[in-house]
Amino acid sequence: MSLHAKTLRVRVKDRHSKVLSRMAFEVNQVWNAANEITRDYSWVPIPGVGFVNLDTSEFDLNKELRGIRKERSLSIGAATVQSVIAQHAKSRRQFKKNKLNWRSSSGSKRALGWIPFKAAGVKLVNGQIRFCGGFFGLWDSYDLSKYELGTGSFSQDARGRWYFNTTVKVEVKPSEGSKSVGIDLGLKTTATCSDGEKLERKRITDEFAEPLAKAQRANKTRLIKTIHARIKNKRNDAIHKFTTAMTKNYGAIFVGNVSSSKLVKTRMAKSVLDTGWGMLKTQLEYKANARSVVYQEVNEKNTTQTCSSCGVISASSPKGRAGLGIREWTCCECGATHDRDINAARNILRLGHQSLEAGILALSAQAAAVG
Template sequence: MPRAPQPDPTITTRVLRLRIKDKHAPWLREMAFHVNQVWNYCNELGFKVWLRERRFMSGFDFAAYTRGATKEGLPLHSQTVQAVAEEFATRRRQFRKVKLRWRVSKGAKRSLGWIPFKSSAIQYRNGQVFLAGKPLGLWDSYGLSNYRLGSGSISEDARGRWYLNVTVKVQKQPGPATAAIGKAVALDLNLRSAATSDAVLLEFEQHYRILEEKIARAQRAKKPKLVRALCAKAANRRKDQHHKHSTALVRNYDAIFVGNVNSLALAKTRMAKSVLDAGWGMFRTMLRYKCDDAGVWLEEVNEAYSTQTCSCCQSRTGPKGVAGLGIREWPCEVCGAYHHRDINAAINILAAGRGRLAGGIHALSA
């Protein structure tokens, strides 16, 4: 048998997100309604097959039941129907559930619009994308004519705005060899800042907290549109802040080490609102793909005891326990060095990261 072609290591995949003009919203909502029907059909069919045969259906299995639906009047591209079935099978396997939630098209708890597609179902020409033969105007800030469009989706946000999310292939920058890594930095993530090993504090403003009082007033006044607009403003501010910090780090350093703080676990505690407002997961995701594009090393390092260990003599003399969380600066009882709690932790993370690379780990754990 002929060998399957190997992926080109110099090519990477990026997702471009472009806003679609609002005049197409009615048609897109109609298409999203039919997508929901396909999803719910797969949900019900998959549950019945599991009850009868105790097996889970794959995307290939669903194809036999959805084949020919577009010829019977379903106004969707056949590739979109396949993409919905495959996505359902993937999510059911991911969440390990026999049955997933229904996608609701109307009402207070309606699902946000979502229309997946494959590369053969979308085309770009003359400043427009064509989906199922329908031209869609958009604000082309990337120059889509320079890319070969792959699969993706069209999605709706909470304010009813629609976006094209499409994958493209781009040239990947070669990363430096482990021995050639020059300027490196480590980050200790906190709720209000990210301390670097270069003694710089990157401020993380609490954008939701800033607008929380206005959001509460709008909720009491029963103004859902204003609530969604204020929440979107906080999210956009947070995203802009993370983009600026992550871009500056990638441009100025050859290697970046980040503590492996478990944001998902902390989001289940009483600190959930502050943890989600800090957006640690979003920030690390941005660092991950930007480092991958720019050829910068990115390593997540175990940050256990990094705040308690003196970065000068390695003695564990720092503040401990819940009572010590409020202590931001402390002197080492052994060597006498005076430390800023977060900067000291970042320096320890940097040392641990360099030690891992020196130990022969040539693949990034991102």
């Protein structure tokens, strides 16, 4: 059993929405002030040199904005201001930009509320979170008293509801599974395993298409946000259950390296978003790491066309656009009949095993050379 970091998300009671929204407005002021500074220092004219890009560090921003709480009569604490600045600096490094998007507090481009905090800035008292001199009631489904609260944030969803997010340490049991599994990601079926198990694609977007269209025609903003939130929750729940089961039951997981980011730009965007490939792979990877399970993505080229029984790309295998509708086929070389997706998953499993074997042989060769 080992300790791993996990983020818990707990709903804040609605009566605190007004206070949290005011704090979020103040957070946006700090963020935008930091943005102004980094923008102005992006290209500074230096006599005899020209324009020079001066990178503004987190330390520099803290120095420049040390009086902002007093100047603007902010209620958020100094630690929260520092957390906002730290995130601003981190995001600039991540995206390699001097200026980030502005955080608007109103209008069509309004940013959802966000209030970061450090571990020392929050405390659980009688089932409520003490923060910035106030107490915030929770719908505590996790029993937070069992954990040591870490850094995190208060965040707002599209429906205006607030959540308390905190990082905690949890004990995770290593996987009890010793077998390996290959997983093929698809549009008809979200994920198909080499042993035949499937995560069926719930046509979530289609299921809500009619009520969503009605809400959009009637311009019912709150209902539109509610429907989008339901779609997201249903998709997340299905993926969480599947990935947890996979990492509990298997010792090694191999997934095809299909790129969801590229397909989102095509006509298949709606289907790709509905399946949630990116989220599924991300969850598989971090849950596998927590349970000491091998996780690896392999090149899935020709995995659909290759017969997993004889290893030949036969003339009867599904190919190109014409083969997209073929769900079952028989190999004309060996006579094996295949479910299209299970066959691909078995080939992915084989490629995963080959990759591991190659890695072991390379390590053995290195050890022999050193010895």
